[in-house]
Amino acid sequence: MKRIIPIGPYHPLQEEPEFFKLIVEGEKVIDMEINLGYNHRGHEYLATTMTYDQVPFLVERICGICSDSHPYAYVMAVEDAWKIKAPPRAQYIRTIVAELERLHSHFLWVGLAGHFIGYNTVWMWVWRYREPILDLFELIMGNRNHYAVNKVAGARRDILPEDFPRIEKVLNEVEKKAELFTKAVLDDPVIRARLEGVGILPKADAIAYGVLGPTARASGCAIDVRKDDPYDAYDKIDWNTIVFNEGDVLAKAKVRLLECFESIKIIRQCLKQMPDGPIEERIAEIPVGEGIGRHEAPRGEVFHYVRSDGSNMPVRHKIRAPSYMNIPSNVVAVKGYSIADAALVLAAVDPCYCCTERTAVYVDGKKKFSGLDLLKLSWQKTEKIKKRYGNQLYRTLSGT
Amino acid sequence: MTAAKKDGGMRKEYSPDLIADLEKKYPGLEVKVHAPRRVYLTIDRALAHDLAQYLFEIKKCRFSIATGIDTRRGIEIIYNFSHDASGTYYNVKTVAPKDDLSIKSLTDFLPAANWIEREIHELLGVDFIGHPNLAPLLTPDDWPDTAYPLRRDYEDKQR
């Protein structure tokens, strides 16, 4: 039975010149070119026109999905430059918000991966269970996204003890759903057939391209800023880094799903161990210096460098998001696989999704597929595989 | 927060042995330890490529990114390398003088440096010798060749 899914792509401007240009021979991708610049707004320039306290609001809006990571790395860069520290309670608050963000971001990716392989029900389910996390953000920080908790040498809002029971309740709910999705995704033969062995990034290429985050940890590189260069509460609690060696899309999915459980573990311990005390330090003078701050965002290491000259505005602010290192590695990961897998492989590094739009494919320079066409090819492949294995996913999700 | 934390035997701070090796190999090197896990190594432009390759290939540091800064002496370029096992950033600093804004590209051994060299080229005007394709990365196609937005003397002519 042919199903028409009335949900359009979030690929804006998709008829336009290629963001990812895939060069194809027959059914296989043999090369790829990447074209950027549509999202360039000049953050590094704008940061030098704002005061140190205004910059977190600017850098939050680099990316909406990981909007806590950039201000977090920025304030740590400034704290490194000025050799100051946030008070202990503020450190725990910042850690909790960062881990809650990791939860909602990984759920978001699982939903999108489901959409890319044609399981829109997975998309709807996972995003539905992302909502309680966003409600929690609204409760403790005031906004569903762009929570603005990071401040130089502190946190902007406290998490009140009367909110702890609500946080626990949401974590329990989220944990149950994460278990369900993990089981549904990893045990389903159709999803395994789609994800396993696809888009492999070998470890040597992972190192040469400097990839980060789950993309690196799925290729055997055990790098995680929270363990390598510990900050705030991460070295005061007990948790594990998740690493797999296969390097395919399934390994990346496994890393993200299992990291959700580690995040829940971290948040629970933080809530128990959080000390009392102030949440900010007042800064009397601004020293001259330079500093580097980094944070393990859901997509990998976010790097900020700040140089100060004693005035109230930064002289130079360098921002490097993890997708900047991860996206070029797609050139390796997508070669040799079929066009039907292209959309999934490009999404597997979890770029801020505006980057996966406007994909176009050239076959011998003549025929042209758009991003939506690639998605449809991917959905058709899933339908063929479903005929072989049957469609068990919905039964697993609904518990029958 | 103290820096020393044992994790699989590696202390979470910079390695004095590594610094000693570097100082022996590059006699003109200036080393500044800003924090237990933040080290800045200032070196002459001609040797920056060699030092970067040494850190990447021999000392197994990961290339994180490069930063370009417009200063009075010229365009300062900082190559940020991360030694993940000890959690330390070893940053190679060098300056390209204003009358000769060029430096050897790292792309011959480091694919990871490809995009950032394009970006520094288009936003600051530094020429990376040996880069396979120094086409603009972020600015639109009709952006004027001589407008470098991150230079201190950049004036937005439209305003």
Add this chain to the structure above:
Amino acid sequence: MGNVKLWGLKKSPWVFHVAAASCNNCDIEILDVLTPRWDVERFGIVLVGSPRHADALLVTGVLNKKSLPRVLRVYEQTPKPCLVIGVGTCACNCHMFEHSYTAVGTYDKHIPVDVYIPGCPPKPEAIIMGVVKALKRL
């Protein structure tokens, strides 16, 4: 023919989403509006894959030099009458990117905007209210 289109638009607006330089938060909130909690598809609001099928354009993000020609082309391709709904503070007034070297001004300098939904990002309830207000104007 115009009246039929208008009637179709009011009853079941088909929406095309255009993002210029966006941080994607508004885009995710627009997609959230489709998820089970709000589920606007039961009202006939559908996200389509091409501007040629669209009755309304949801524009997000800040216009920059590279994306401006594309946004204008999408607007030209959308059959008129069409509603243009600016979602998010960036679409309303450029937010804090007004002085960037890539800025080209607000959307309403280039295309006519019918409704502005401020917020960073606007909550899904605000987006739904904005679309309803736009439809009531017709």
